[in-house]
Amino acid sequence: MRFELDDDQALLRSSTRELLEKEAALADTRAVMEEVPEGFDKNMYAQLGELGYMNVLLSEEDGGLGPIAFAVIMAEMGRVAFPGPFLEWVTAIRALSECPDTSAKEWLAKASQGDTLVSFALAEDVHNADPAESQVAFEGGRVRGTKVFVPFGEHAQALLVSTAQGLALVARPGTGWNSTPLETLDHAQRFVRIEFDDEGTLIAEGEKAASVLDNARRLGALGASAAMFGLMERSIENSVQYTTEREAFGKPIGSFQALQHRAADMLLKSESTRSAAFRAAWAEENGEEDADYLISVAKAWAGPAGRYVGGQSIQLHGGVGYTWEYDPHIYLKRIKTLEQFHGSNRWHIQNALRQSPIL
């Protein structure tokens, strides 16, 4: 048995960390968050495309690296709160690869380059666990209906839209999407509400559509869990560093037991997330029967754990932790976003319980 990464996975981790520290440091994240309308650095994504990162979830012969490598990458991206739709993009690429339709293949080739964003439009005003109950319809070659919280949708070149009839691919119309921005507490996000009345292609139907969406949800949840681990790990490092440097009453505040015990609890949550997320990634990689269960366990745990770590990181920074200038808020906000997508905590708890050995 061995939990730690194999040599090539460890190498991927160090090279990804180096790349992101150099090209996507937190200062860049801030600049993207505050100044770039798209919410991501197009050059950076093109570079990721060139380096093969966008294909991480494809099969090995198509350049895929496997779920453990995917978790490694997501954790590293979490550490720098990497901005933009990477998780949606790579899961969309995976979804396109599962659809035999020729237009899916065309979009797959483009999206893999890292310069053509394909995202998902799944959520609706009424929460339907079952995509077949969608209020959005595909009829006569057109998609009609409203989707909400479409991540980075305004600047997507195409969207994968769940409809009552199956999974539709809609290319960005010449006039742009009929979209309204939805501004959440996470200033790095770019969600929109889109009213569709656009031409599209049904790329998967029935059970096929369900399985494509299920895979996207499962892999998205795995990626989100690993990303939350990275966000937590870095939040803790930052908090420990701050409390070591900051003095009060003539001592570093990190020497006070109240703060030390808080930090210990943060580490417990974070390291437990690491165990859960990488165990789930390993199960997914090896096609274990309980992979879906373990991913739901990881995601259900990571959200509340991340919320705790992100919140306490602000607390340990004291007053400056509440300022825009200091970084803890960026981490907490990203965790809040990840917690709500790729299946909510409640959904994952239910999904885990359904498959739990206690029943």
Added chain:
Amino acid sequence: MDLHFTSEQKAFQLEVQEWIAKNLERPFTEEVKDPKHDADSLVEVRRNWQRKLNDAGYLGQRWPVEWGGRGATEVDEAILLSELARADAPNIPNFLGIPLLGPALIIHGSEEQRRRFIPKMLSADEIWCQGFSEPGAGSDLASLRTKAEPDGDDFRITGQKVWTTFGPWADWIFVLARTDEEDRHGGISFFLVPIDQEGVDMRGLKQVTGEAEFGEVFFDGALAKREHLVGKLGEGWRIAMTLLGFERGSSTLLNPADYERQLRGLASGLRENGEIDRPDVAERLGWLAVQNEVMRGNGLRTLANIDAGMPPGPESSIEKIFWSEFHQTMTDEALDLLGPQGQLKATSSHARPDVDWAYQYLWSRAGTIYSGSSEIQRNIIAKRVLRMPTAK
């Protein structure tokens, strides 16, 4: 990464499962519920169970062959303990003697000590208890004051030990005693002391559960023979510390297996009282199941890293906090979800058949205190793992 058991380990797991199915007459919870039993006869149930395990070669399986070992690894030990927990098998009376004193004798003891003590410890003919904690020395164990003074070739022990689990039924106690007042750690020695002698007064210490499984023991010039000093004078602290690290892998899968069994009992209770389909109840049950599975993930990680020969990471303190605090969370929730039925003692009419919830609930309060309190574990994490500063 590789979290699979090997085919040998899987075969061992199957072997243990089959052995338990054949040899365990009934779950320990059912023994506890049986009105024919009292505290003493339950100890005999546990003693008999230990004998069966020993006869089958399952005790001390990681030790050298001549002392009962069979070349087993920490993974095998973890598998054995988790299967025993899953089956609600009785805890063996020498559950402290075997994992703590056994390795101490094998590593630091003399050949005569090994020959004299190990076979009877394995067969449960002699029950051992541990004399480490004192009324004034718990988390700060090195401040212990029980002393051993030379008396000819031998030693006389004076002082008090407390929280001596299984003390009231023990024949022997392994004691940390001070042999040098000046040297905090190097002035502690490790003695084996018979309880049935003048100068030893063992009293039961009634716990919040109403039982007296713990004892407190008063030494007033009790005799410890020179040949029962383990290691050299002043080596006691070092011996004790190596012991505490020796078994770090074996319980990794035990708690998740034990709690999984209890959660299964909770689920059946909720099925019977008709509440399991309520969304709020299902969500609370599901959240408990999730936390238990996360705990198992931590355990697998620790075990896998031990198996791969990696040095200990931050896991052991994290695991200790996790299992002990989750036990409280789980039993809090169970007693709330089951309503008053959850508070029935196992021996009461209409108690749940499969889990002794009232006992579990009360017993869970001890886990965050013994074996390094949650506060000590958090200090360890902050100082040794996170390297937070020390106050000047």
